[in-house]
Amino acid sequence: MLVRLLMILGILALIAWGVLWFLKRRLLKWLSHLQPPTTGTSTNIVSEKLIECAYCHTFFPKNRAIIREEHFYCCEEHASLSQ
Structure with a gap:
C-alpha cells in the first residue's frame, strides 16, 4: 500500500514539474517578445554619404x-x- 502511494506521489510530482517547466518556458518566450531586440544596431546612427x-x-x-x-x-x- 505504501509503495503504491509513493509511486502515485512520484508520478504526480513529475507531472507537476513538467507543467511548471512548460509554463516557465512559455512565460519566458512571451516576455522576450515584449522587450526590444538587442541586436547591437542603434536606430540613432545617421548614415553619411x-x-x-x-x-x-x-x-x-x-x-x-x-x-x-x-x-x-x-x-x-x-x-x-x-x-
Whole structure:
C-alpha cells in the first residue's frame, strides 16, 4: 500500500514539474517578445554619404573630405600628391 502511494506521489510530482517547466518556458518566450531586440544596431546612427578619394580610391565620409579643384581627397597628403 505504501509503495503504491509513493509511486502515485512520484508520478504526480513529475507531472507537476513538467507543467511548471512548460509554463516557465512559455512565460519566458512571451516576455522576450515584449522587450526590444538587442541586436547591437542603434536606430540613432545617421548614415553619411561616402565618397571616393581621387588619389587612393578609398571611400570615406564626405564630412572629412579635403576638396581641391572639384576633387575629393581623404587627407592633405593625397591632395598635395595629386597636384
